[in-house]
Amino acid sequence: MSKNMTEDAVRDLARDILGLADSDAARAGVGQLTTFNQLGFAGVADKPDGWYLPKNKADVAFVLETKASRILLGQAQVDEVLKNVRIMQTQYEKVVGVLYNGEDVRVFKGEEEVKTPDKLQHLSYYLSLYTVDNIDKERIYQLTARINNCLHFEFGIKNLYHRMIFTACALVAERYGAGLKRLKNLGYATFHTAIHSTLSKSLIDSRKQNAKIDILLEEYSDIKMNTTDNQQAINDFIDWVVEISECVNSNEWRGEDVMGIFFNEFNRYKKKSEAGQVFTPEHITDFMYKILEVNMNDCILDATCGSGGFLVKAMANMIRESGGMKTKKASEIKSKQLYGIEFDREIYALACANMLIHKDGKTNLEQMDARTEAACEWMQSKPITKVLMNPPYENKYGCMTIVENVLDSVPTHTQCAFILPDKKLEKASKAQMKRILKNHRLRKVIKLPEDLFFGVGITTSIFVFESGVGQGGKEFFACYMESDGLATVKNKGRHDIYGKWASIESHWIDVVVKQSGDDTCQWVDPSEHLSYQMPQKPFEIFEEDFKKTALDYLMFQKGVDAKAFSEKLTDTAMYSSRVSTDDKTVTLIMQRGGDDVGKN
Incomplete structure (x- = not known):
């Protein structure tokens, strides 16, 4: 590299290496004539050497300061780039500033200098400096507890689902540029209105595909709370929400659904007397995805989708297989390959929020009753290839009617996995099960660990059906995953604290796919049983038993x-x-x- 490059030459070189150019997502470029005022920072006459200004103010912005190669990058030059960083911070929470002279690079994350490669990198590298590279589950548990207590006792939101919806709306607002941290110390009204306003704007595009997504905004508006004067409580809530949002945006969200963890954790605060949904543990949603061998071309249905855990897990894994969020395929997956139904209005609002948080407001979610003919017609109109579900178990919610409707409504040969109580099929009406097995085939039953649904007291299995193909008396495969390796942590539910799940999951995926390889494997005659059969203990007699019986007889x-x-x-x-x-x-x-x- 020449040591005599002019500032113009350095600027042009930086433009090419960084890839600074306008796009649908952002204004970007280099120059020496454009002022911050022209870029939307009213009244600021300073001129940046390069800029990247995303339309979504929640995303990372970038500013470049260049110097001729003969100029060393000392404190005076650092002060220049930091001044421009501060200008951008009036509109963007996250700003990266780069100082460059064609040879040396100094990089600032906000106003803090960070260590980066010696050579100038592509823009995407610098934007990723704000990306969380790993997810601290324990921290999410802590934040969830703090948010729940804050909303309950400081904001006075008594209803658990309202607390969840309020938090989810705040997360959506942060995702779409509310810049919540800038609302600290501005009072309750400003804070509450900013979330509503940002939420409303974020739904504009999504309404074109799904008008019912407005329910989320309506539910937010209906939440009753105290207009708290506790500014510290508002500030704390903002900090906690922003921290969770950063985890959602992390590179690792593909493997661990942060919102799935968050919703499951939140749901533990539900009173035993409250009716409601059992949220599927995050590791089990992933396991079910894998045993059905879902791929990026599948179209997934969850007709009782709850907060959207199965759909988000499917979206995450499918996008990962497609090559990442930036691919054209990723857009198709989000808009055309995920289908969900949820009857409960509040839970439906959570599902909408979950999708919006993951930058997908256009998922095909419908608020309707999966027991109805209208729901059947809706399902029949979709190109479903796989079903992943955990329907409500109680008869009063029509559990088996939902299962039958789904099986009847999806195309022939569709693999459908349902989590149900172990003996649910055997307790269903004989007429209904006769009808189901006449039209569909039970292929596999995987009994799940008995302590899976911590505190609920229900033992469950995964039932895998093939639609449109009658049972014809054929046996089905069954096995028993006695343990998932998770342990109960006091006041925190069940967690993989010993790191056992990965190897356990690998073993059971192999067993289920091969239908062999474990001592619990069995083949069951559907005319005798419709569940995994626990082995009977072998009959044993000991000498003491014989002596006691003989003595009892003699006394008699x-x-x-x-x-x-x-x-x-x-x-x-x-x-x-x-x-x-x-x-x-x-x-x-x-x-x-x-x-x-x-x-x-």
Whole structure:
């Protein structure tokens, strides 16, 4: 590299390396004539050498300061780039500033200098400096508890789902540029209105595909809370929401659904008396995705989608397979390959929020009753290839009607996985199960760990059906995952604290796909059972059993009352004996006429 490059030459070189050019997502470029005022920063006459200004103010902005190659990058030059960073921070929470002279690079994340490669990198590298590279689950648990308590006791939101919806709306607003941290110390009204305003704007595009997504905004508006004067509580809530939002935006969200973890954790605060949904543990949604061998070309249905855990997990894994969020395929997956139904209005609002948080407001979500003919017609109109579901278990919610409707409404040969109570099929009406098995085939049953749904007291299995193909009396494969390796943590539910799940999951995926490889594997006749059958313990008899039976029979023959004889024998042993003790044992020495007659 020439040591005599002019500032113009350095600027042009930086433009090419960084890839600064206008796009649909952002204004970007280099120059020496454009002022910050022209870029939307009213009244600021300073001129940046390069800029990247995303339309979404929640995304990372970038500013470039260039110098001729002969100029060393000292404090005076640092002060220039930091001044431009501060200008951008009036509109963007996250700003990266780069100082460059064609040879040396100094990089600032906000106003803090960070260590980066010696050579100038592509813009995407610098934008990723704000990306969380790993997700601290324990931190999410802590934040969830703090948010729940804050909204309950400081904001006075008594309803659990309202607390969840309010938090989800704040997360959506942060995702779409509300810049919540800039609302600290501005009072309750400004804070509350900013979330509503940003939420409303974020729904504009999504309404074109799904008008019912407005329910989210309506639910937010209906939440009753105290207009708290506790500014510290508002500030704390903002900090916690922003921290969770950064985890959602992390590179790792593909493997761990942050919102799935968050919703599951939140749901633990539900009172036992409250009716509602059992949220599927995040690791089980992933397991079900894998045993159905879902791929990026599948179209997924969850007809009781709850907060959207199965759909988000499917979206995450499918996008990962497609090459990432920036691919054309990723856009198709989000807009054309995920279908969900949820009856409960509040839970439906959560599902909408979950999708919006993951930058997908256009998912095909419908608020309707999966038991109805209208729902069947809706499902029949979709190109479903796989079904992943955890329907409500109680008969009053129409559990088996939902299962039958789904099986009847998807194309023939569709693989459908349902989490249900172990004996649910056997307890269903005989007429209904006869009808289901006449038209569809139960292929596999995987009994899940008995402590999976911590505190709920329900034991469950995954039931895998193939639609449109009758059972015809054919046996189905069954197995029992006795443990998932998770452990119960006091007041925090069940977590993979020992890191066992990855190997356990790998084993069971292999067993389910090959239908062999574990001692619990069995083939079950559907005319006899419709669940995994726990093995009967083998019958064993010991010498003591034989002696007791023989003695009981002998006393019976002699007319001896066995109970009275046993009590008298015990009294004699206990109270007519000489007691001898040492450090570890107590010895009873039965006596008759002063002579020792035995020991016990």
